Amino acid sequence: MRRALICALSACLLLAFSSGTALSAAAQRRPGSARPSTRVLSNERTDTRWANPLRRALIRLAPSERSKAIATVKMHTELGFANVYLLLAQWTSRSGHTWVHLRVPGRPNGRTGWVPRSALGVYHVTYRELVVDRAQAELRLYNHGHLIWHAPIGTGKPSTPTPAGHFWIREEFRVAPGNPSYGPYAFGTSDYSVLADWPDGGVIGIHGTDEPWLIPGHPSHGCIRLLNADVSWLAQDGRLPIGTPVLVR
Numbered sequence: 001m002r003r004a005l006i007c008a009l010s011a012c013l014l015l016a017f018s019s020g021t022a023l024s025a026a027a028q029r030r031p032g033s034a035r036p037s038t039r040v041l042s043n044e045r046t047d048t049r050w051a052n053p054l055r056r057a058l059i060r061l062a063p064s065e066r067s068k069a070i071a072t073v074k075m076h077t078e079l080g081f082a083n084v085y086l087l088l089a090q091w092t093s094r095s096g097h098t099w100v101h102l103r104v105p106g107r108p109n110g111r112t113g114w115v116p117r118s119a120l121g122v123y124h125v126t127y128r129e130l131v132v133d134r135a136q137a138e139l140r141l142y143n144h145g146h147l148i149w150h151a152p153i154g155t156g157k158p159s160t161p162t163p164a165g166h167f168w169i170r171e172e173f174r175v176a177p178g179n180p181s182y183g184p185y186a187f188g189t190s191d192y193s194v195l196a197d198w199p200d201g202g203v204i205g206i207h208g209t210d211e212p213w214l215i216p217g218h219p220s221h222g223c224i225r226l227l228n229a230d231v232s233w234l235a236q237d238g239r240l241p242i243g244t245p246v247l248v249r
Helices: 002-029 228-235
Strands: 037-040 048-051 058-060 069-072 085-092 098-103 112-116 124-126 128-133 138-143 146-152 154-156 165-174 185-192 203-207 217-220 245-248
Touching (some): 098 165
Parallel strands (some): 154 217
Antiparallel strands (some): 048 085, 058 112, 098 112, 128 138, 138 146
């Protein structure tokens, strides 16, 4: 009798434990019960992610449809290339909605905001970093944190300086014949000059020159000038890929 009672009690406890485990698992699967999660997407030195936009969307101060809008996702750059957004982090809410924290190209420089994950395409990654040292008039290219190349440059003169901050490469193209002042190749960044009425919106470019004797120095309206041989080297074999973070200091 006693043995039968113990067996019955054990069976009840096992059933209760099993039922509780099943209920707990069901609760974890229930919509709205998951914990919010955050994922860092870029450190802007050795590991940086970027994406092209899929649709126009409001860029907000916080990851919420109720948050203030500070800008709108733009599909193209000023020159008509597919736009590029540098991604900082990804956050998923309890309800399963995912938002992306990104850098916002445009004036004023340095803004960041949030957009729904659905507004962006596939994530791409680059392990390179470009550093613009204005004081030393030198450009440095890093791969996985290791210096792999450097070259003298010309940056903005005191009245039209090259703005400092965190930026990225948004476009690369061969310069059309008849524009020798820009050299053979040019890269467009997300940095905007102090000249708001400058052609194409005042985007800071990295390009060649027809005045090599002014490099190194500070002769430009804000753009970063390279010797033609150096900008040609950068443009070959994907050495400066789209999405590469650019630190101007």
